[in-house]
Amino acid sequence: MTAVSLERRRTYHVGNVRGQLLTATRNILQENGRAGLSLRAIADRAGVAPGTVYYHYADKAALLAGLAVDGFRQLAEAMRVAYETDGDQGGLRSTGAAYLNFLRQKPELYELMYEALDVGRREDVAAAEAEAFAVSRAAIMADLADRHPPELASSIAEAIWVWGRGIAAVALSRTLPGHGPEDGAMESAVRGLEALIAAQTRA
Template structure:
């Protein structure tokens, strides 16, 4: 199936999502409109509404895409350290997705496809902390470690994207994140950023 401009149905959806990401990076999500999106993609004004219904529907689809892209990026990280670096890299390279994903007021956060995609990305992160040895004040088990790890990398990424970090952070977000993560998790990861050898048997989730 193609539209009047020659796009196949699935291709047009991808084109619209890509155009939305560019628009959000340029002007933020508040300024995005379906009419402007159609203009950017070079399609009829009705095309975005046909695919997404309305603006919240469009941003819901963008959030789902973002969570799935994040899950894939995290899976490519070898161990907790590099997984955290991958999170920061994702946030820096895909700023539009990152901004929308964690602004649940912008889209239908309780939509089944969002819940599933968000769950997939969280599961990858939890898998990385499951083998960590207990740390100081380790109440909360795997869930507590996952929350701590996410808070560290998400906070760092948010500060980096806002330009709020001091000059000492340098100009390489991946390397700066690597230093921060290693400093905070210390002896709980080995030289390669994986769970320390003493923690190879998985813990029971809290």
């Protein structure tokens, strides 16, 4: 065990081990990608014994699901702040920019979030994604309040959320692992969606 590991073991806060494990996992993911996410490496980074991980999470999948939940909550907060700050630009524009910025800055986390949602099929991850979607939906529905009835506006917001996942998947597939999509391509996609919505509204 390294001196750094020993120091971490001495200083970790007993009451916040779950949070420390998530922080350690997030940092390793950002620095080394998915390949670096062994339970031993996570425990060492968090400053706890490997067996401690199992006290807080049933297995590695549960720990990664916890990180996915945290990721969706970060995304929700980023969109909420963007709408509160730049909502005069429109709900789609402000929350969409926050969504795409999250994707650019944290591509590995974004992919892990949706893997936990789609493959793991965990209720806690699904609930966290629903919280993020609710922020986006409310902002977009506000854009459409004077154009469409609430039911249709909600359906449009849901379609945009699905679109966001689709464009993210395509963009990430065209970049190197661990890198976010190019700004120009994402901005072009947002402008295209805005133009499409505007055209449908005028029709």
